[in-house]
Amino acid sequence: MRVKYVGTRPAPASIREFISQVVRGRAPAISVRRREIPYWRERGWTRTGNHYTGSYQTPYAAFQGRIEEERSGRISFYLYSPSPQIRNHSHWICFTARGNEWYLVHMARRPKDVSSGILTIERLITEAYES
Amino acid sequence: MKKLSVVVAGTGQIRDVEIQPGTTAGDILHQLNLPDYLLSKGPNEPFFAASESVYDKVKDGEKIFASTKAEVGIALCA
Numbered sequence: 110m111r112v113k114y115v116g117t118r119p120a121p122a123s124i125r126e127f128i129s130q131v132v133r134g135r136a137p138a139i140s141v142r143r144r145e146i147p148y149w150r151e152r153g154w155t156r157t158g159n160h161y162t163g164s165y166q167t168p169y170a171a172f173q174g175r176i177e178e179e180r181s182g183r184i185s186f187y188l189y190s191p192s193p194q195i196r197n198h199s200h201w202i203c204f205t206a207r208g209n210e211w212y213l214v215h216m217a218r219r220p221k222d223v224s225s226g227i228l229t230i231e232r233l234i235t236e237a238y239e240s
Numbered sequence: 241m242k243k244l245s246v247v248v249a250g251t252g253q254i255r256d257v258e259i260q261p262g263t264t265a266g267d268i269l270h271q272l273n274l275p276d277y278l279l280s281k282g283p284n285e286p287f288f289a290a291s292e293s294v295y296d297k298v299k300d301g302e303k304i305f306a307s308t309k310a311e312v313g314i315a316l317c318a
Binding site: 143144145146147148150151166167168200202203214215216217218219220221222223224225226227228229230231232233235 | 245247249250251252253254276280283284286305307308309310311312313314
């Protein structure tokens with residue numbers, strides 16, 4: 110079969126980069142250290158004394174939150190301005206108005222730490238939007 | 241074998257484990273000495289039941305959370 114010469118063209122950038130790496134050699138890998146931080150801090154909450162402020166975050170919505178940790182270890186979780194989806198959820202009865210659109214979220218089984226409580230409330234919000 | 245990084249939510253401590261097919265959430269929590277905890281893939285995923293096999297529900301190298309048991313509710317709705 111005859112071959113017809115039609116000219117030359119530059120190799121694609123990805124191939125040029127690959128060949129360039131082979132010629133230069135690989136740069137040493139950078140070891141990235143894992144952050145070991147509590148979930149509340151990972152989610153952007155801030156702490157002042159025994160008070161935490163931040164937001165409960167889900168793919169559907171985020172709600173401003175406040176948490177108070179008493180010396181006894183009792184932790185109170187508050188959520189600001191719950192949406193209609195939360196108000197229509199079967200657990201709405203567990204929200205108690207505390208004024209100015211803040212609601213105390215009652216825990217039948219109390220978490221032992223702030224992070225576990227945030228996870229629980231975020232899961233509840235997700236349920237409210239998926240039900 | 242799959243590697244998992246179990247993040248203890250309260251402290252952020254990461255515990256690395258290797259699991260075999262059939263390993264349950266209860267096996268992992270027992271091994272890590274976290275008896276009052278539950279495992280989940282995150283706040284938008286349900287908790288693994290203690291007897292539930294975790295192996296085929298996680299990817300190799302995945303990060304999962306261990307959080308203490310908690311439930312929103314009062315006597316009427318718990």
